[in-house]
Amino acid sequence: MWLNLLTFAILLYFIYRLLKFWIFDPKRIHDDLASQGIPGQHIPIFGEILSIRRAAERGDPLSHLRLLREKYGPYYRSSFGPIARLSTSDPGLIQGILKSNARCYHKSNLMQMILGTLLGHDSLLMAEDNVHSQHRRLIAPVFQHQNINSMISLMIEKTSNYIEKWQNSLRETAPKDFIVDMHAEMARLTLDIVTGCVFGDGLMGDNHARKIIYDNVTTTLADVEKRIHNMIAIIPIVNRLPLPSKQRIDKSKRDVRIVIQQIIDDRKQGLTKSSCKGPDLLDLILAARGDDKISKFTDKEIYEETLTFIIAGHETTSNLMVWTFYNLANNPDVYQRLESEIDSVLDENDEISISTLSLLTYTEAVLKESLRLHQPVPTLVRKVVEDNTLTASDGKKIHLKKGTDILVDIYGLHHSELYWSEPMKFDPSRFTGRHADTLLPFSAGPRSCIGQNFAMLEAKVMLAMLVKHFHFELVPGQKHVPEIVITMRPKYGMWTKLSLR
Numbered sequence: 209m210w211l212n213l214l215t216f217a218i219l220l221y222f223i224y225r226l227l228k229f230w231i232f233d234p235k236r237i238h239d240d241l242a243s244q245g246i247p248g249q250h251i252p253i254f255g256e257i258l259s260i261r262r263a264a265e266r267g268d269p270l271s272h273l274r275l276l277r278e279k280y281g282p283y284y285r286s287s288f289g290p291i292a293r294l295s296t297s298d299p300g301l302i303q304g305i306l307k308s309n310a311r312c313y314h315k316s317n318l319m320q321m322i323l324g325t326l327l328g329h330d331s332l333l334m335a336e337d338n339v340h341s342q343h344r345r346l347i348a349p350v351f352q353h354q355n356i357n358s359m360i361s362l363m364i365e366k367t368s369n370y371i372e373k374w375q376n377s378l379r380e381t382a383p384k385d386f387i388v389d390m391h392a393e394m395a396r397l398t399l400d401i402v403t404g405c406v407f408g409d410g411l412m413g414d415n416h417a418r419k420i421i422y423d424n425v426t427t428t429l430a431d432v433e434k435r436i437h438n439m440i441a442i443i444p445i446v447n448r449l450p451l452p453s454k455q456r457i458d459k460s461k462r463d464v465r466i467v468i469q470q471i472i473d474d475r476k477q478g479l480t481k482s483s484c485k486g487p488d489l490l491d492l493i494l495a496a497r498g499d500d501k502i503s504k505f506t507d508k509e510i511y512e513e514t515l516t517f518i519i520a521g522h523e524t525t526s527n528l529m530v531w532t533f534y535n536l537a538n539n540p541d542v543y544q545r546l547e548s549e550i551d552s553v554l555d556e557n558d559e560i561s562i563s564t565l566s567l568l569t570y571t572e573a574v575l576k577e578s579l580r581l582h583q584p585v586p587t588l589v590r591k592v593v594e595d596n597t598l599t600a601s602d603g604k605k606i607h608l609k610k611g612t613d614i615l616v617d618i619y620g621l622h623h624s625e626l627y628w629s630e631p632m633k634f635d636p637s638r639f640t641g642r643h644a645d646t647l648l649p650f651s652a653g654p655r656s657c658i659g660q661n662f663a664m665l666e667a668k669v670m671l672a673m674l675v676k677h678f679h680f681e682l683v684p685g686q687k688h689v690p691e692i693v694i695t696m697r698p699k700y701g702m703w704t705k706l707s708l709r
């Protein structure tokens with residue numbers, strides 16, 4: 209009898225939790241926002257998930273946000289599955305969320321479920337409040353200019369390896385065309401660079417370890433992608449079930465952990481060293497000390513932070529590169545101007561240094577315009593953890609209650625006619641002035657991308673060297689469909705014909 213009562217009580221509790229998650233909480237949030245005159249729609253249970261799916265199937269995944277923005281303006285309420293949220297592309301609200309009131313916002317539960325389980329909840333990308341600021345303080349010096357600049361030699365070496373590989377393939381296939389999927393190629397090159405800059409020869413000299421990290425990172429990201437699409441990663445209780453995809457992810461995590469731990473141990477014993485001119489990221493993290501000059505990262509934290517750099521730092525930069533080649537191929541005038549700048553700055557020996565890179569101003573504008581038009585991270589998700597009031601650019605005050613989810617629509621901001629003339633046009637010359645509040649590919653405020661200087665330097669080195677040696681043309685007849693799984697990448701790859709210059 210007591211057992212039956214207990215079972216009944218547990219069942220009632222689960223039903224209550226389910227109703228709270230799917231019905232009561234979303235309704236409360238929508239009612240609160242609607243009472244402040246925020247336009248929008250509330251579709252109970254599934255929210256806009258079906259139209260999001262349809263937009264993705266049509267090959268235009270961001271059209272869903274575009275339509276809602278056209279209908280309701282720069283801030284509106286909507287739902288992702290059962291999750292009720294305020295979506296905004298308004299620079300005033302975005303600055304409030306990311307900068308002035310940043311302490312009132314955490315990464316959303318959805319992001320914690322997707323990335324937190326992969327990288328650890330205390331990694332720099334996922335940690336909150338004091339843990340985050342402590343880690344950020346410890347890691348920030350790692351990304352100082354002098355450290356990053358010492359990594360140029362490795363960026364050049366890895367890019368040169370690719371140039372040589374493509375030159376050999378061109379010689380072998382000549383006079384036939386040499387065609388590559390730039391998405392796959394750039395993913396490998398950026399993974400090579402970031403793992404080299406993080407782990408040095410501890411990884412670069414060990415093909416077996418490299419393969420374990422590369423293969424597991426790639427298959428895990430593919431599994432995570434599937435779990436978002438079929439909603440497994442959205443529902444907390446389902447996310448924890450030991451489904452085959454969860455077991456695969458857990459096994460990958462274990463395998464990668466063993467390899468990375470070995471690399472860390474070897475470095476601690478002085479058995480391996482940096483492959484850069486100066487220290488690599490592992491050296492710098494091992495040497496990092498807190499304000500008390502004593503506290504340092506534990507082994508678990510070192511593992512989580514290094515893995516975070518690899519996951520956060522390779523897809524993003526590779527997508528920047530691949531969309532840049534796409535934009536160049538579709539804009540021959542820009543491409544020609546870029547080639548002339550690179551030819552005039554780089555000498556025959558490709559000597560690249562910080563001073564040559566600083567002369568590549570148009571190259572930098574090309575990368576910025578790519579980051580505007582095809583931002584690798586098109587949206588950010590947050591949840592309100594402390595009631596606060598924000599002011600939109602039109603002067604409207606919005607009071608946001610604890611528990612409300614937020615979608616920061618960077619894509620909408622970057623494509624708004626209010627802030628950009630001819631926003632759909634690829635026009636690097638627009639970057640003669642500053643666009644501090646309306647160009648946010650790396651986010652802003654205390655949670656902005658810590659790797660942004662590294663990424664821009666790496667992208668500049670790769671673009672300059674590759675454009676100097678090859679001409680790139682898109683293979684005609686292919687579909688270029690963006691697909692969004694945290695980052696935005698070309699769903700069917702980017703098939704590109706290479707020829708020697």
Ligand code: HEM
Pocket residue numbers: 315332333334344402516517518520521522524525528583584585588589649650651654655656657658659660662663
């Ligand atoms: C074009 C390349 C890149 C883009 C567009 C990009 C974009 C971003 C964005 C938008 C965020 C904020 C995410 C959020 O708030 O939810 C972020 C955070 C972060 N990024 Fe990047 N990123 C790039 C390259 C890199 C690289 C190369 C690294 C490391 C080597 C890196 C490491 C990180 C880390 C650790 C964070 C978390 C920072 C914190 O919360 O304090 N990123 N990135």
